[in-house]
Structure formats: C-alpha cells, structure tokens
Amino acid sequence: MVTLFKNIKELVQVRTEPISFVSGIQMKELPTLKNAYLVVEDDRILDFGLMDHFSPIQADKIIDATGKMVLPTWCDSHTHIVYAGNREGEFVDRINGMSYEEIANKGGGILNSAKKLQKTTEDDLYAQSKVRLEEIIQLGTGAVEIKSGYGLTEASELKMLRVTQRLKEHYPIEIKATFLGAHAVPSQYKNNKGAYLQMLIDEVIPKIASERLAEYIDVFCETGYFSVADTELILKAGRKHGLTPKIHVNQFTAIGGIQAGIKYQALSVDHLEEMRDEDIDALKNTNTMPVALPGCSYFLGIPYTPARKMIDAGLPLALATDYNPGSAPSGNMNFVISTACIKMKMTPEEAINAATINGAYAMGLEKEVGSITVGKKANLLLTKPMSSYAFIPYTFGDHQIEKVYLQGKEINP
Numbered sequence: 001m002v003t004l005f006k007n008i009k010e011l012v013q014v015r016t017e018p019i020s021f022v023s024g025i026q027m028k029e030l031p032t033l034k035n036a037y038l039v040v041e042d043d044r045i046l047d048f049g050l051m052d053h054f055s056p057i058q059a060d061k062i063i064d065a066t067g068k069m070v071l072p073t074w075c076d077s078h079t080h081i082v083y084a085g086n087r088e089g090e091f092v093d094r095i096n097g098m099s100y101e102e103i104a105n106k107g108g109g110i111l112n113s114a115k116k117l118q119k120t121t122e123d124d125l126y127a128q129s130k131v132r133l134e135e136i137i138q139l140g141t142g143a144v145e146i147k148s149g150y151g152l153t154e155a156s157e158l159k160m161l162r163v164t165q166r167l168k169e170h171y172p173i174e175i176k177a178t179f180l181g182a183h184a185v186p187s188q189y190k191n192n193k194g195a196y197l198q199m200l201i202d203e204v205i206p207k208i209a210s211e212r213l214a215e216y217i218d219v220f221c222e223t224g225y226f227s228v229a230d231t232e233l234i235l236k237a238g239r240k241h242g243l244t245p246k247i248h249v250n251q252f253t254a255i256g257g258i259q260a261g262i263k264y265q266a267l268s269v270d271h272l273e274e275m276r277d278e279d280i281d282a283l284k285n286t287n288t289m290p291v292a293l294p295g296c297s298y299f300l301g302i303p304y305t306p307a308r309k310m311i312d313a314g315l316p317l318a319l320a321t322d323y324n325p326g327s328a329p330s331g332n333m334n335f336v337i338s339t340a341c342i343k344m345k346m347t348p349e350e351a352i353n354a355a356t357i358n359g360a361y362a363m364g365l366e367k368e369v370g371s372i373t374v375g376k377k378a379n380l381l382l383t384k385p386m387s388s389y390a391f392i393p394y395t396f397g398d399h400q401i402e403k404v405y406l407q408g409k410e411i412n413p
C-alpha cells in the first residue's frame with residue numbers, strides 16, 4: 001500500500017541523516033521543507049522531497065495537503081495512563097487550600113489510586129485505560145511510555161503491566177512499559193520501607209524481567225517517598241535484570257536524585273521543577289535526557305522546569321504529559337507544547353523538537369519515530385490549514401490536528 005501526501009505546505013522535522021536527539025542551540029533548529037511531498041509504503045516513510053523535484057508515482061491513495069502541515073506524531077515519554085478511577089475530590093480539596101503533600105499524608109494521593117486499582121479487575125482496568133489511549137492518539141500522540149506504580153503489591157503491579165502489554169498488542173501506537181513499584185510506600189509497610197524495597201528487589205523485579213513486562217525501571221526519588229540510597233538500590237536491581245532507569249526526580253525537592261540517575265546511566269530524569277546549578281552541571285555531556293512535565297506544574301501550581309536555563313546551558317530537553325489522576329489528568333501533548341512556549345519560554349522550534357525527536361530518545365525509540373526520516377515508522381500528523389507551525393502552540397487549549405496516521409494508516413475517530 002503506497003500513500004502519497006502532495007502539496008504539503010510545510011513538512012516539519014525533516015531529518016535526512018538520522019539523529020538521536022538535539023541539545024542546546026541545536027534545539028532552535030527545526031528543519032522543514034516548504035511545498036513538499038511525502039511517500040509512505042505500508043507502515044514506513046519511503047521518500048520525501050520538494051514538489052518541484054517530484055516525479056509521478058503509482059500510489060494507492062493520494063492526499064492533497066494544500067495549506068496544511070505534516071509532522072511526525074508527538075512522542076509522550078512519561079505517562080501513568082493505566083489507572084483506576086479518578087481523584088477529582090482531591091482536586092477540589094486543593095482548591096479549598098489543602099496541599100498535595102497534606103492530601104498524600106492523609107492516605108490520599110498515590111495510595112488513594114492504589115486502593116482503587118487493587119479493587120479493579122484486569123479487564124476493567126484495561127477498559128478504563130484504553131479510553132485514555134484512544135484519546136491521546138486522537139490528540140496526535142504516536143509513541144507513549146506507560147508506568148506501573150498504582151498497584152504497590154506484586155499482584156497489582158503485574159496487573160498494571162499486563163494491561164499495558166494488552167494495549168501494546170491491540171493498538172498501532174508505539175508503547176514502552178516502565179516498572180514503578182517504588183512510587184510510594186504502601187500503608188502496610190509504613191514503618192518498614194526497607195522490607196517493601198527488599199520485596200520489590202527479591203520478588204517483583206525478577207518476575208517482571210523474566211516475563212518481559214517492562215523495559216524500564218522508575219523510582220519516585222523525593223523527600224517523604226524514596227531517598228537517593230533507596231533509589232540506587234532499586235536502579236541497581238533493575239539494571240541487573242536488564243531494566244534501564246528512567247526516574248522521577250527534583251519535583252518538590254532537590255536531593256541528589258539526578259546524580260544517582262546519571263550514575264546508573266538513566267535514559268531520562270523527569271520532572272525537574274526544582275533544579276540547582278549543580279544538577280544542571282551534572283547533566284552536561286551525559287546520555288541522560290532531562291524531561292519536563294509542564295502539565296503537572298500547571299495543575300499543581302508548582303514551578304515550571306527552568307527550560308531556558310537548561311537549554312542555554314547546552315542541555316537537551318524533552319516534553320511529556322505525565323498523564324495521571326493526581327498531578328496531571330491530561331494527556332494532551334498540544335497543550336504541553338503550548339504551555340512550554342508560554343510559561344517556559346521555549347520557542348516553537350524547541351518545543352516541537354522536545355515533543356518529537358527528544359521524546360522519542362527518552363523512550364529508546366529514536367530510530368523508529370520522532371522525525372520525518374526515510375525508513376522510520378509513518379506515524380504522522382496532518383494539520384488543519386495554517387499559516388505557520390507557530391500556530392500550533394499559539395492556539396493553546398485547542399489543537400490543530402486534522403488527521404493522525406499510525407504505521408501509515410489513517411486513524412478514525
């Protein structure tokens with residue numbers, strides 16, 4: 001099956017030479033072709049170029065993209081979309097003055113979601129989660145990472161990861177799974193966090209690795225949750241079983257988690273709302289991708305990741321939604337990109353690079369998605385007509401996507 005997109009007003013994020021990610025000043029460059037064509041064969045990008053150089057081909061389907069843009073789909077490298085129920089009650093409690101921390105200390109927060117999930121059957125959890133997956137696909141996401149971490153028992157953590165596995169089997173979107181058993185200390189281990197960690201290390205991690213239920217290992221490294229020493233224990237055990245670290249760090253406090261992540265060659269360090277100069281320095285010249293989650297900052301009213309300072313220091317940056325029931329109940333990458341431009345002062349070029357190629361890298365998918373490159377998956381966005389791609393972040397709270405294609409096929413709403 002050959003599909004031809006012709007008369008594309010602007011083909012965005014064109015990379016002839018494959019790249020892994022962009023950092024620092026390179027993030028301001030977003031290569032495009034104006035008045036372009038793109039050829040897709042089956043699930044892959046076969047060819048692209050300027051309309052002026054186009055020689056007619058035999059295509060099964062022709063899409064006239066006059067006035068419209070084509071981009072690679074968004075790469076959302078940090079989500080928790082497999083969860084049960086919602087927490088709008090806590091949202092109202094926060095409006096009425098309670099803090100996220102106070103709610104968590106009263107058994108709300110992550111433990112509240114764990115209680116709900118433990119009581120939910122695997123089939124019901126799948127049914128609830130697939131709605132969110134379908135929703136983010138419609139919003140232009142073509143690759144997503146999904147974490148466990150609302151189970152907090154062996155059975156429920158495995159249930160979450162099996163649901164993620166089932167989503168992988170049933171949907172054309174790229175999915176990577178992360179084990180986040182060390183997301184919060186369950187109440188039954190309240191006074192014995194060490195025993196919980198030991199149980200994760202001795203029983204759960206080996207099982208997940210042997211059943212190939214996750215590619216990555218995560219820890220919520222934060223004051224009141226898991227210390228740097230706890231984080232290192234889990235990352236070490238994960239590494240031993242072939243799970244690569246991607247961790248939650250520096251959300252509320254900076255305690256040295258970034259350095260621990262780098263020590264264990266984390267693929268990404270995520271959140272980073274609280275960054276010290278030494279944290280920025282530690283990330284320089286590493287292969288670890290910093291990931292900002294502006295939807296969480298927006299929803300909780302906490303600081304935004306200092307993107308300007310980080311990029312100006314030469315670092316790369318990826319953007320993700322953090323879609324979860326407690327701190328970011330939205331999987332809308334279009335909103336994340338707008339918010340990054342408006343609140344973090346990223347340029348549209350930087351934000352689009354952060355939401356495509358850098359996001360792909362933060363999931364180990366940079367060879368498959370994240371740019372318009374021959375041989376990559378044809379996971380594409382066709383926009384509504386627009387004058388320039390800056391219109392995408394400019395129209396915050398809305399989206400400009402007319403159609404989404406995954407593996408070369410149009411996704412019907």
Ligand SMILES: N=CN[C@@H](CCC(=O)O)C(=O)O
Nearest residue numbers: 109110220322324325326327
């Ligand atoms: N910070 C830790 N975990 C999630 C939110 C957890 C929750 O409140 O349910 C996050 O990334 O923001």
Ligand SMILES: [Zn+2]
Nearest residue numbers: 078080248322
């Ligand atoms: Zn998260």
